[in-house]
Amino acid sequence: MADTISISLDELKALHPADLADRLQRLPHDEAAAIITQLPAPLAAHALGEMEKEHSTELLKLLSNERIGSLVAELPHEDAADLVAALPPAQRRDVLAKVPAKVSTALRALLRYGEDTAGGIMSDRFITLRAEMTVQESQELLRSRRDEPLDDVTYLYVTDEQERLAGIVSLRDLVFRRPERRIGEIMNRSVKSVRAQADQEELARQFEHYHYFGLPVLDADARLVGVVKASDILQVAKREATEDMQLMVGLSGEERALTPWHKSIRRRLPWLFVNLATAFAAASVVGLYESTIAKWTALAIFLPIIAGQGGNAGMQTLTIIIRDLALGELSPGDGRKALIKEMILGLINGLAIGIVVGLLGFWWKGDAILGLVAGAAMVLNQIAAAMSGVLIPLGLKAFKVDPALASSIFLTTVTDVAGFFFFLGLAALAIRWSGM
Numbered sequence: 001m002a003d004t005i006s007i008s009l010d011e012l013k014a015l016h017p018a019d020l021a022d023r024l025q026r027l028p029h030d031e032a033a034a035i036i037t038q039l040p041a042p043l044a045a046h047a048l049g050e051m052e053k054e055h056s057t058e059l060l061k062l063l064s065n066e067r068i069g070s071l072v073a074e075l076p077h078e079d080a081a082d083l084v085a086a087l088p089p090a091q092r093r094d095v096l097a098k099v100p101a102k103v104s105t106a107l108r109a110l111l112r113y114g115e116d117t118a119g120g121i122m123s124d125r126f127i128t129l130r131a132e133m134t135v136q137e138s139q140e141l142l143r144s145r146r147d148e149p150l151d152d153v154t155y156l157y158v159t160d161e162q163e164r165l166a167g168i169v170s171l172r173d174l175v176f177r178r179p180e181r182r183i184g185e186i187m188n189r190s191v192k193s194v195r196a197q198a199d200q201e202e203l204a205r206q207f208e209h210y211h212y213f214g215l216p217v218l219d220a221d222a223r224l225v226g227v228v229k230a231s232d233i234l235q236v237a238k239r240e241a242t243e244d245m246q247l248m249v250g251l252s253g254e255e256r257a258l259t260p261w262h263k264s265i266r267r268r269l270p271w272l273f274v275n276l277a278t279a280f281a282a283a284s285v286v287g288l289y290e291s292t293i294a295k296w297t298a299l300a301i302f303l304p305i306i307a308g309q310g311g312n313a314g315m316q317t318l319t320i321i322i323r324d325l326a327l328g329e330l331s332p333g334d335g336r337k338a339l340i341k342e343m344i345l346g347l348i349n350g351l352a353i354g355i356v357v358g359l360l361g362f363w364w365k366g367d368a369i370l371g372l373v374a375g376a377a378m379v380l381n382q383i384a385a386a387m388s389g390v391l392i393p394l395g396l397k398a399f400k401v402d403p404a405l406a407s408s409i410f411l412t413t414v415t416d417v418a419g420f421f422f423f424l425g426l427a428a429l430a431i432r433w434s435g436m
Helices: 009-013 017-024 031-038 039-050 053-060 065-071 077-085 089-099 101-110 135-144 171-176 200-210 232-247 261-288 290-297 297-326 333-364 368-398 401-436
Strands: 155-159 167-169 214-218 224-229
Touching: 009 031, 009 089, 009 232, 017 031, 017 039, 017 167, 031 039, 031 053, 031 065, 031 200, 039 053, 039 065, 039 077, 065 077, 065 261, 077 089, 077 101, 135 171, 155 171, 167 171, 167 214, 200 214, 200 232, 200 333, 214 290, 261 290, 261 401, 290 297, 290 401, 297 368, 297 401, 368 401
Parallel strands: none
Antiparallel strands: 155 167, 214 224
């Protein structure tokens, strides 16, 4: 146990669960599992809950069902459900049979929802009141539940006999309203809520736009089944941003620095082969103009410059468009405006960079025609890059494909192929015109 061999079990017990999780996921899985079995169940459970999903899933494979059951029983239901969901179905049933009936029932209810939905991230720990209760009765109810593990009591939810959401009451109202007032008289009936099957990305956009502290979650019958907190959404936003960033460069969205190499290779290599195929597509364009390059060898120097600048400019546009799509800030009708704006930028950038490239080409090689061809190709490729940076993600979105998944590969292909085609095509015309 390279990183913890010098640390006693008592010292490990003194660590915060997050710090303990950080240490354990740097160890081989069998060593980490051995430590988990020796730690007190509450500490081990919360350390497991703090780990990256990839590591916690591997550790669960090395623990007995009895131990997993003891750990699951210590966690908040939403965190326990995430761990149990990672188990094979047969093992999941066995583990659920080993936890208290109340916990098992709560976990089965949460496991009905997909992990990327509001139901999959909500907490089932909340307080409900009835409209006919008085403020004093509500205060007494709160005091009677003071030992329960409640995450947040800033708001309390008012439900009817069928557990359907009727309103919301703030803790402030319970403190300052007269004791004899009825909850139905002081509650806010205009309550924002979300369905349990709502996608977590859409939920994150709502929190970001409206600055909610929490949102009640309703099932198909409009019954209150949970609450999504702002802290939960912060984790979702972080996870989605990480996934999109990795997908844009051909990673799986789940890889971390300490992911085992044999898993990383399976996730990276296929995309490298896809990139290889697109590179051959660009190379085939160069092959079409092989005789042109043979006559004018200086062209080879400028090929990577034209294509590289187009790729960089396109990625700038692509990053902005994907970001706005992910946050819901780009409506369907905004695509045309974004395209026009980026084309204008592409033209201006192309002219500015094209003039510099043209002058450098003339100064470097003493050939005005070469400078003119390079400058013109730069302008055209910058415009193509700007158009691609808008149209590719919008097109993938229209076909229900995550724009972050393949946009960068398509963009690189377009800017390489277009850059080579514009530059070598213009060069071929210049050779024919000048009689080289």
